[in-house]
Amino acid sequence: MQKFLKLNIFVLLINxxxxxxxxxxxxxxxxxxxxxxxxxxxxxxxxxxxEKMSGLKVIAKENVDIKGIGLYTLGSHRxxxxxxxxxxxxxxxxxxxxxxxxxxxxxxxxxxxxxLSQKKLNEKYTIVSSILLxxxxxxxxxxxxxxxxxxxxxxxxxxxxxxxxxxxxxxKEEFNSVITSSDNGIEGLFSNLKNFIKN
Numbered sequence: 001m002q003k004f005l006k007l008n009i010f011v012l013l014i015n016x017x018x019x020x021x022x023x024x025x026x027x028x029x030x031x032x033x034x035x036x037x038x039x040x041x042x043x044x045x046x047x048x049x050x051e052k053m054s055g056l057k058v059i060a061k062e063n064v065d066i067k068g069i070g071l072y073t074l075g076s077h078r079x080x081x082x083x084x085x086x087x088x089x090x091x092x093x094x095x096x097x098x099x100x101x102x103x104x105x106x107x108x109x110x111x112x113x114x115x116l117s118q119k120k121l122n123e124k125y126t127i128v129s130s131i132l133l134x135x136x137x138x139x140x141x142x143x144x145x146x147x148x149x150x151x152x153x154x155x156x157x158x159x160x161x162x163x164x165x166x167x168x169x170x171x172k173e174e175f176n177s178v179i180t181s182s183d184n185g186i187e188g189l190f191s192n193l194k195n196f197i198k199n
Contacts, residue, residue: 028126028147029118031155036113036130057098065148065156066094072158073172077179077186085186092193099197113143124150125158 026034042052060066070093071078078086112133119127126147134140146159146168159168175189182188 026155027118028128028145028149028155029115031147032128032130032145033115036115040112060098061094063156065158066097068148068156068158069168069171070094070097072168073175075172075176077176080186089190092190092197095197096193124148127161 042056045052067090070090073093074081074089078089081089113130114133115128115130117129119129121127126149128145128147130143130145132138132141132143142163144161145157146161148156148158159166161167178189178192179186182191184191
């Protein structure tokens with residue numbers, strides 16, 4: 001349960017996606033390059049932690065497909081939800097997602113990423129490969145960005161694959177574990193999300 005509350009995988013996702021990038025048609029590789037350059041600028045700016053967190057929440061809402069991630073991580077359990085319950089879940093997931101990243105913002109500083117290449121999978125998805133450069137505190141990390149490109153005017157981040165591990169898939173497995181181990185089923189997940197948001 002503690003692992004669930006920390007939401008380590010999506011905290012990493014959102015902290016790596018710290019940027020201010022107005023929507024326009026552009027190659028996914030350039031899109032990610034712009035993201036990583038702006039990341040350093042924002043994190044090193046001389047503003048308060050609260051201002052950084054508030055600004056990054058707005059940026060995340062505009063550029064990360066939080067709804068898509070939320071539906072994916074719920075998996076087949078979403079088929080059992082009424083429209084009103086699905087709406088409630090998406091609202092909870094949005095708040096949960098944003099709080100998780102912003103509350104741990106201070107743990108990350110000036111991430112430097114070299115964007116290497118891109119591979120178009122189909123009309124909807126492109127994988128952009130990059131390397132998170134090593135520091136004294138962490139080793140070099142291979143990061144593949146899954147960019148949703150159906151709307152070329154508004155590319156969105158759908159997933160990160162860290163050293164071969166899909167963060168979205170891992171979160172899906174964690175949510176499923178919470179639901180199946182709870183006596184209240186999916187309401188158990190809702191309860192955990194609400195508790196995290198409140199605390």
